[in-house]
Amino acid sequence: MFIGFFIAQQNPNPIWQASRYIPFSHPKDFESRIQILKKLLSPEGDGQNCDKISMDPDDLRNHGFSENDHFPEMLPNAVVYPTSTWDVQLIVLWAQASEIPITVYSGGTSLEGQYRPACHPRGICIDMCNMDKIIEIHEDDSDLVCQPGARWMDINETLKEKGIPLFFPLDPAPGATIGGMFSTGCSGTNAVRYGTAKGEWFINATVVLASGHVIKTRSRARKSAAGFDLTKLFIGAEGTLGIVTEVTIRLAPVLPTTVAVVQFPNVQKATEAATAALNTGVGIQCVELVDDVFIGAINKYGMSKQKYPVADSLFFKFQGATAASLADTATVVKRVVEEHGGTGFQLARTQEEAEELWSDRKNAHYAGLALAPGAQGWPTDVCVPVSNLPQLVYETKKDIADAGMLSTIIGHVGDGNFHALILFKTEEEKVKARELVSRMVRRAIALDGTCTGEHGVGLGKKEYLIEELGHNTVAVMNMIKETLDPKCILNPGKVSTCFSSVILRKY
Numbered sequence: 001m002f003i004g005f006f007i008a009q010q011n012p013n014p015i016w017q018a019s020r021y022i023p024f025s026h027p028k029d030f031e032s033r034i035q036i037l038k039k040l041l042s043p044e045g046d047g048q049n050c051d052k053i054s055m056d057p058d059d060l061r062n063h064g065f066s067e068n069d070h071f072p073e074m075l076p077n078a079v080v081y082p083t084s085t086w087d088v089q090l091i092v093l094w095a096q097a098s099e100i101p102i103t104v105y106s107g108g109t110s111l112e113g114q115y116r117p118a119c120h121p122r123g124i125c126i127d128m129c130n131m132d133k134i135i136e137i138h139e140d141d142s143d144l145v146c147q148p149g150a151r152w153m154d155i156n157e158t159l160k161e162k163g164i165p166l167f168f169p170l171d172p173a174p175g176a177t178i179g180g181m182f183s184t185g186c187s188g189t190n191a192v193r194y195g196t197a198k199g200e201w202f203i204n205a206t207v208v209l210a211s212g213h214v215i216k217t218r219s220r221a222r223k224s225a226a227g228f229d230l231t232k233l234f235i236g237a238e239g240t241l242g243i244v245t246e247v248t249i250r251l252a253p254v255l256p257t258t259v260a261v262v263q264f265p266n267v268q269k270a271t272e273a274a275t276a277a278l279n280t281g282v283g284i285q286c287v288e289l290v291d292d293v294f295i296g297a298i299n300k301y302g303m304s305k306q307k308y309p310v311a312d313s314l315f316f317k318f319q320g321a322t323a324a325s326l327a328d329t330a331t332v333v334k335r336v337v338e339e340h341g342g343t344g345f346q347l348a349r350t351q352e353e354a355e356e357l358w359s360d361r362k363n364a365h366y367a368g369l370a371l372a373p374g375a376q377g378w379p380t381d382v383c384v385p386v387s388n389l390p391q392l393v394y395e396t397k398k399d400i401a402d403a404g405m406l407s408t409i410i411g412h413v414g415d416g417n418f419h420a421l422i423l424f425k426t427e428e429e430k431v432k433a434r435e436l437v438s439r440m441v442r443r444a445i446a447l448d449g450t451c452t453g454e455h456g457v458g459l460g461k462k463e464y465l466i467e468e469l470g471h472n473t474v475a476v477m478n479m480i481k482e483t484l485d486p487k488c489i490l491n492p493g494k495v496s497t498c499f500s501s502v503i504l505r506k507y
């Protein structure tokens with residue numbers, strides 16, 4: 001007896017009706033399953049003219065490999081390109097019936113292997129690139145409704161072109177999208193002023209659950225005390241609890257900014273200066289720590305218009321409603337950093353110079369890779385209470401040097417969050433990189449910190465979850481997962497799901 005067919009007959013909801021096309025037995029032949037999906041997604045329901053499914057080898061590779069991280073190729077069996085929430089529902093029901101894993105791919109910039117299909121069968125990748133529209137802009141409410149494939153940089157560009165003086169302040173990789181940012185719980189350089197994805201920037205989300213049902217997590221009101229915060233449940237879930245198909249994001253007023261850079265004798269002095277500057281309460285939008293190795297990389301990378309003194313440094317971005325308030329902030333910060341051993345305080349003289357200075361900081365990943373041409377990078381992040389950051393950075397830098405490895409260190413120092421990009425060329429060096437990351441994470445956890453401040457768990461950090469959070473906390477995560485996705489079809493093997501009994505049984 002096909003249970004799914006039975007449910008579809010009993011249930012008038014069209015989404016269940018769609019499942020009538022699917023025999024609910026175990027898949028033997030992926031090809032024939034794909035033919036069914038083609039029918040479901042084709043305009044006439046006959047499988048003809050369906051341009052939403054690809055099994056092209058290049059396409060598969062683009063969705064299962066990245067130059068940005070160190071994970072091996074893990075290719076999906078097919079890539080599917082939905083254009084609507086309805087498409088996503090159909091895909092989920094099809095996958096549910098066939099027990100085929102689904103992994104969502106959006107900007108493809110995540111660094112911990114989040115969108116790599118990790119289980120066997122690899123299953124399908126859902127690429128959100130055709131769901132990238134801004135649906136509504138509510139200037140008076142300072143919010144915007146969009147599809148998950150919209151890139152944060154495009155959103156900000158559109159607002160600027162329309163003359164709307166608002167922007168979305170979360171700023172991870174340039175190619176990152178709202179769906180991916182929501183799902184990784186990202187942040188970036190602006191977090192010290194605006195907080196992270198786990199703050200108030202995502203007001204609500206429309207989510208397709210593993211059952212095929214669609215929920216909206218809450219209304220568009222700026223705040224709501226109505227029940228559990230389901231928006232937050234899905235933030236940082238890396239596509240393991242549902243597929244996000246629409247999001248309302250909050251926007252902030254655009255303020256004039258400028259940039260300054262200053263050198264320090266060591267990381268400790270730089271961190272103390274950053275904390276002291278933040279504690280004055282003046283308009284600091286970003287404060288970024290970069291180490292001497294990073295500065296060497298920037299000088300070598302060749303994109304910068306200037307050569308910086310090779311020293312541990314801070315990059316500041318100031319914000320203020322008027323030129324006078326910007327100047328005041330710069331004066332206060334200059335005084336404070338000099339009290340903490342800062343030298344060579346350079347304040348951008350023009351807007352153009354400010355943008356150049358800032359892009360030198362933002363080019364961190366590619367400048368780091370340029371340090372050793374031909375090398376691969378192992379990017380990683382950890383986060384500790386700010387006062388513990390100098391010890392963590394000092395010990396990690398020493399560990400990297402003792403291992404004879406090369407790595408840049410950059411930090412969102414105001415948050416106690418720092419990144420290393422460890423370079424390796426050989427298998428032996430890759431093993432050393434893995435050991436360095438492992439020691440760095442354990443050091444961070446011992447300092448009351450976390451295995452990841454913003455990149456998320458993916459494949460790279462899952463082994464540390466129990467150590468950081470404890471068995472019971474991870475067990476609660478698994479209970480949520482198993483309730484929402486009992487067959488474990490949504491991005492299996494990621495976040496806490498690797499400890500789930502379903503996944504241990506199935507894969």
Ligand SMILES: Cc1cc2nc3c(=O)[nH]c(=O)nc-3n(C[C@H](O)[C@H](O)[C@H](O)COP(=O)(O)OP(=O)(O)OC[C@H]3O[C@@H](n4cnc5c(N)ncnc54)[C@H](O)[C@@H]3O)c2cc1C
Pocket residue numbers: 068103104105106107108109110111114115128148171172173174175176177178179180181182183184185186187188189238239240242243244245365366454455456491
């Ligand atoms: C150069 C560079 C700089 C970076 N800087 C930062 C930084 O400063 N701060 C920071 O936080 N990160 C940073 N990152 C990491 C990355 O940009 C973020 O993790 C970002 O949030 C990922 O977004 P994405 O659209 O690329 O998501 P993807 O990589 O496509 O996906 C990420 C995860 O979200 C899931 N997902 C995507 N869309 C959906 C959806 N619609 N529904 C459900 N699940 C979904 C995917 O399955 C995957 O698990 C950087 C990366 C690079 C390469």
